Amino acid sequence: MMVMESKIPKDWTTKQIKEVALIKGGKRLPKGSKLLQEKTEYPYIRVADFTNEGTISLDKIQYLTKKDQNIIKNYIIKVEDLYISIAGTIGKTGIIPKELDGANLTENAARLVFKDKTEISNKYVYYYTLSSFFIKQSGIATKTVAQPKLALTRLGEILIPFPQLIEQKRILVKLDSLFERIDKAIQLVEENIVNAERLMGSVLDEVFNSCKGKYTAIKISEFSKTKSGGTPNRGVDRYWGGEIVWLKSGELDDNLFITENSEFITEEGLKSSSATLFNKGTLLMAMYGATAGKLGILGMDATTNQAVCSIQNTMNKFNPLFLFFYLYSIRNKILEDSTGGAQPNISKGYIDELEVPLPSLKKQEEYVVTFLKLDQTKKEIISKQKEKLLLLEQLKSSLLDSAFKGEL
Numbered sequence: 001m002m003v004m005e006s007k008i009p010k011d012w013t014t015k016q017i018k019e020v021a022l023i024k025g026g027k028r029l030p031k032g033s034k035l036l037q038e039k040t041e042y043p044y045i046r047v048a049d050f051t052n053e054g055t056i057s058l059d060k061i062q063y064l065t066k067k068d069q070n071i072i073k074n075y076i077i078k079v080e081d082l083y084i085s086i087a088g089t090i091g092k093t094g095i096i097p098k099e100l101d102g103a104n105l106t107e108n109a110a111r112l113v114f115k116d117k118t119e120i121s122n123k124y125v126y127y128y129t130l131s132s133f134f135i136k137q138s139g140i141a142t143k144t145v146a147q148p149k150l151a152l153t154r155l156g157e158i159l160i161p162f163p164q165l166i167e168q169k170r171i172l173v174k175l176d177s178l179f180e181r182i183d184k185a186i187q188l189v190e191e192n193i194v195n196a197e198r199l200m201g202s203v204l205d206e207v208f209n210s211c212k213g214k215y216t217a218i219k220i221s222e223f224s225k226t227k228s229g230g231t232p233n234r235g236v237d238r239y240w241g242g243e244i245v246w247l248k249s250g251e252l253d254d255n256l257f258i259t260e261n262s263e264f265i266t267e268e269g270l271k272s273s274s275a276t277l278f279n280k281g282t283l284l285m286a287m288y289g290a291t292a293g294k295l296g297i298l299g300m301d302a303t304t305n306q307a308v309c310s311i312q313n314t315m316n317k318f319n320p321l322f323l324f325f326y327l328y329s330i331r332n333k334i335l336e337d338s339t340g341g342a343q344p345n346i347s348k349g350y351i352d353e354l355e356v357p358l359p360s361l362k363k364q365e366e367y368v369v370t371f372l373k374l375d376q377t378k379k380e381i382i383s384k385q386k387e388k389l390l391l392l393e394q395l396k397s398s399l400l401d402s403a404f405k406g407e408l
Helices: 066-071 122-129 132-138 152-157 165-214 267-271 320-329 331-337 348-353 361-403
Strands: 013-016 021-025 043-045 082-085 103-105 109-114 159-162 217-219 225-228 240-247 255-258 263-265 283-286 295-298 308-312 355-357
Touching: 021 152, 082 122, 109 122, 122 132, 122 159, 122 165, 122 361, 132 152, 132 361, 165 320, 165 355, 165 361, 225 348, 240 267, 283 320, 295 320, 308 348, 320 331, 320 355, 320 361
Parallel strands: 043 103, 255 295
Antiparallel strands: 013 159, 021 109, 082 109, 217 355, 225 308, 240 263, 283 295, 283 308
């Protein structure tokens, strides 16, 4: 039996989840079935539908056909149950909104069906799943594999402290009130972060719009050489683990100077692939995937994968930082122009054709000084706001721990 690391009042009882609830899994969709965007009578809840706040965006819900629903109709979840993900993003929990009462449930999730609703509030248990006590017992915090799972047997053994139902409801009222105030504070902090980014963008827009009236617009291909990277064969061990830096597109995050990476290739791996060793100071842009449009400047010599395009200063006609900030300022347009499917796909040819209002190198350097000061101010603001976010989240955690020790 797992041990719950908390002291509770004498009139509280501690019970395992399996003592108070039936734990039932969801169901995999039949082979060949297809989820529908248009609304039917048969909503299907996936792990991705729940937010970290335990809510569901109803406009993102997908639906089953009547034929598929007939196959998995016994795997439904009710408003009085509790949802918990058991695979992928494990431990995410939530309460079903009335609009989705009786919805079908994915195989990557379980539902807790409480045996006696006159003794237990599902929302009380929901709040408990957010506490450090639940996280420690479930092992969520120690999962390191790519696709972790929370076994139903382990879930059933988790201990929860229960006061009488009237006390559970008192605790819920208190937590609801405190969390509402904290969430409002979090929203304001998040808005401050967004506003800092917007301020940076608006200043850059103003500067570059003025540049367009002063300087001739030149295509990137006319003052630079562009080239994408490559990936050595993953099946050949001798191509990997050498001393040559190899960057993935996911390692681009608008880094002014990239100095860290996770993988290396050998000289043989470099020669056997389309990878190219780019010089320190080379400007990079991610071309597709989740980081499409993200930028970075090499703080070291490095190779990249094929999802990264290098913009090399072979003619010494541009300051990489000047071009970095220009491309940063027009990223929304780049992504809009390059969206043909679920994610943007920026081609090398598209990058070559981008026009840049290019002043002299001396003037570029003057602009860069201003941009760097602005960027530093933005980073300082965001850093302070993220510290506030962390403190607010820690406050939530502290309140939960106090609640389930009978101290709230």
